[in-house]
Amino acid sequence: MSDFQGKGGFIWWVGVVENRIDELGFGRCQIRIFGWHDDGNPKTKLSLPLKDLPWATPLIPCNTAKTFSSPELGDWVVGFFLDGQSGQFPIMMGILPGFTPTTEDKQSFNTVT
16 A cells, blocks of 8 residues: 555645535535646646546644635645545645636636636
C-alpha cells in the first residue's frame, strides 16, 4: 500500500473551480486541475467533462471547524491529492488571490451556476 499521503511523495496541484454546488453540504467543489483534467491551458478543456471531475474536499482548520465557505466559481485554488499519484481524492488548501479570471474568461469555463 504505497498510494497514501505521507508515503511516496506529496502531489500538489493548482486548478479552477467549476462547480461549487455540493449536495452533501461539506463545501466541496469540482476543480479542473491544470495538467490533470485539461491539456495544461486554463482556457481549454480537452480531457475531462465537468460531470466527471472529482469533488475536492476543503481542508478546514481545527480552530474554525464547521464555519467554512466554498471558493467562488472561477477562483483558482491550490491543493494536494490525498491518494498521491492516483489523483482521485483532491484536497483544497486555499485560494490563490489575484488569479481569478475576468468575466470574459469565466464564460469560457463550463461552470455551474
